[in-house]
Structures are given as structure tokens and as C-alpha cells.
Amino acid sequence: MKKVILFLAALSIGRSYAQEIPKVEITPKNSWFKAGLISGIPMEKTKDVASFNVGLDVRAQYLFDSHLAVGIASGYNHFFAKDEFEDFGIIPLAGYTRYYFQKEGVFVGVDFGYGFLTNNDESSGGMYFNPQIGYHNDNWNIYGYYQNTFLDNFNIRALGIGATYNIKFK
Template sequence: MKKVVLVVATLSLGFTFAQEAPKLVIPKVEVTPKNSWFKAGLTAGVPMSDTKDVASFNVGVDVRAQYLFTAHFAVGFASGYNHFFGKDEVEDFGVIPLAGFARYYFQKEGLFIGTDFGFGILSNVENNDGGLYINPQIGYHNRDWNFYGYYQNTFTDDINIRSLGLGATYNIRFK
């Protein structure tokens, strides 16, 4: 009988203190030329760390789709291609990023910081498909252009592919 009373008391207390789970409310998102656009541009950098032993420099194409949540905070998707020019007996290779990104714009025009985070697919590299891709950036933006410095790192099993460079993208707005 003591066990029955203990079970009933425990269940009663559990039901008494149980709270209703919060409901997930997804705000309506309206994509407009004022809050969403594509970015396309070019990058150039110098390999760092172990990568400088196998590549002399890199150039790339940067493509993005951005959604501006507020006047200061944006998220989106980033991709493109970064070509590393091999040196000595090493063949050229590349990184294709598949990443999400976040950016914080301090003002309507001026300084921004952000980072890409995703997966970097390696091209022309045997026995290595790629790895974690991180690309922090700091730069200047206006209505049409973004100019930035970056430190790109793709973590793989064999080597971390690192590059320090500059990039520029042009904002392609929806009509």
C-alpha cells in the first residue's frame, strides 16, 4: 500500500508542476529587394601554414544568397570555387565551399563582420573528399559592393587548407 501511495503522490506532483510546452511560432518571411539579394565576386589569397608548402597562391569565385533579418543582421548560403596553384611537383587543387553564413553590419554603410560555416569539397586531391569549412571575414560594405579580408580554413584528415586574402562581391538585387 505504501508503494501505491508513493506512486500516486509522485504522479500527482508531476502533473501539478508540468508546464505546457511553448509553441513554435515561425514569423512570416517576405523576400523583397530591400532584404534579399545575391552576391557574386572574386577572391585572391596566399596559402598559409602547411598549405604554403604545396601551393603558391589562390584565386576564387564567391557566390552568395543573403537574407537581411534586420538592418544589421543577415544570414544566407555561400558557395563558389577556390583554386590553389600547386608548386614544385604538386598539381593544382581546389575547394568548393557549401556553407551557411552570418554577417553583422554595424551601420547602413561601413564596417561588417561575418563568417561562413559548412563543408569544403576538395577537387583534384586523391583520397580526401574535404572537411569542415570556416571562413571568417571583416570588411566594408555599401549598397552595391562588399570589400573584405578573409581567413579561410578547410579542416581535412590529411591537411588543413588555409588561406589569407581579399575579396570583393557585387550585390545583385531582385527586381
């Protein structure tokens, strides 16, 4: 898994150096905030300690063209623990990229950064990786995700759905 992530990161960096960097002009047509909710079920070993998760998804996005977007992502993802464990959360701080196939329709994307772990004395967090596939229009994004936070001795994983509303600059 780490090799795949390193490959994708190297590919992204290589693509950015291979292209001429365009002048960035922030306008309501190419930049906006996204805010919404996520909900999911823990996967693999995480399901042994938590029963479900809900959270807030906050993003800032810039479109290079009508298909490729980059931005920063954060929020909070709360995991509701099973009886013998305590609730915990993840605060991601990540960069992301999305590819929109059409003006309205399917998109794919990935968040890559660091997930800060809350309510845990054993670890402060770890690498955060969150691939997504969804549907978008001018106002909404609805997507499925498979969130991964890689800790030293445990990986937190969840499969879920999310929806964000686009708050455009005026």
C-alpha cells in the same frame, strides 16, 4: 579550434531558439545575390604545396533587420601548386551570417559548412570555416578573410581579400 567552432555553432542555434521566428517576406530591400572574386596566399602548411589562390564567391543573402544577415555561400577557390605538386581546389557549400554595424561601413561575418576538395585522391573534403571582416555599401562588399578547410590529415588555410557585387531582386 574545434571547441571555438562548436561554441559559436551552439551560440547561433541557441539564439535562434530564444527568439520568436518572424514571418519571412523576400523583397528587393532585404534579399539579394552576391557574386565576386577572391584572391589569397596560402598559410601554414598549405604554403608548402601552393603558391597562391584565386576564386569565385557566390552568395544568396537575407536581412532579418538592418544589421543581421544570413544566407548560403558557394563558389570555387583554386590553389596554384608549387612545382612538385598538382593544382587543387575547394568548392564550399556553407551557411553564413553577417553583422552590419551601420547601413554603410564595417561588417563581420563567418561561413560555416563543408569544403569539397577537387583534384585530390586522398580526401573528398572537410569542415569549412571562413571568418571575414570588411566594408560594405548598397552595391559592393570588400573584405578580408582567413579560409580554413579541415581535412583528416591536412588543413588548407589561406589569407586573402575578396569583393562581391550585390545583384538585387527587381
